[in-house]
Amino acid sequence: MLRVIISIVLLALLVTGVVYQQLQATINSRLKAPANTLFEVKKGTGFNQLCQQWQAKKWLDECLRYQILAKLDPTLTDLKAGLYQLDNATVLDNIRQINQGKQVSFSFTIIEGQSLRDVLAAISKAQYLRQDLSLSELSQQIVGSDQHLEGWLFPDTYYYHANDTTSSVLKRAHKIMQNVLDEAWQKRAADLPLKTAYEALIMASIIEKETGLASERPLIASVFTNRLNTNMRLQTDPTVIYGIGADFDGDIKRKDLINHTPYNTYKINGLPPTPIAMPSKAAILAAVNPPETEYLYFVAKGDGSHQFSKTLKEHNKAVQDYLRYQKQLSKLE
Known part of the structure; x- marks a missing residue:
């Protein structure tokens, strides 16, 4: 009897050992x-x-x-x-x-200064992202029927999972932009010539498109603020280009400057009706708190920066300096 019990115990141990080995092999496989x-x-x-x-x-x-x-x-x-x-x-x-x-996560980036057309073209190619709404449906859901979606998407990198929707990503971008704009508007300068936060968004988008240098954004903002305060037209090329839209060929022509459109700030007073791009937080902050300057003009210097002027005489000289610089460059080519 004892021998039988021992045999059963040994068999049980053997089976347990085999099961344990198989279990370990499964776990480690x-x-x-x-x-x-x-x-x-x-x-x-x-x-x-x-x-x-x-x-x-x-x-x-x-x-x-x-x-x-x-x-x-x-x-x-x-x-x-x-x-x-x-x-x-x-x-x-x-x-x-x-x-x-x-x-696995994927990412989509909205770049500072991109237009809505640029953003929608890029997001339509985002991998594993499901396109669910038309532009009109997106605008209706995100900002309502009374506003344009342009300018309302905060430039940043957004992460998503496969089969997430385009609208879910853009709604996040809008929520962040709304929060950034609201916070900035609450801390705006007291004497700002802008009546609403939306006008600040429009101004910020123009500032964003006028310079790629972060250090210049406040000065650009001061020029446009001064021009609005003195009832001068903004006369800014990026709004004209935006108004031309997909037909813009890289060169602003005389007819573009005299054509009366809602975005031709050489012809209209004040701001255009909508933003012209997705502005950065820095551009928004510059728009609502511009430094006090006497600048009314600026022109490119040819090196990526701008020359700022207080008078038309100073500005005309800066323009001539720029033209001479361009002429010298053409001789070197």
């Missing part, structure tokens, strides 16, 4: 997927189905051990739909990633 493989877990995918898919791709040898393990640990069967980046870690590590919903 690596997924044979190529590095950085993207794999979509579709909604409703079950644990057994996932194992079979991976086995069909020859990423694992067989499913039975993992099905047994899932019986011992039911949390493994909680699969969250999405797109995942798999690697040559253990099979269980990759499954845990799916359990936790750690999907």
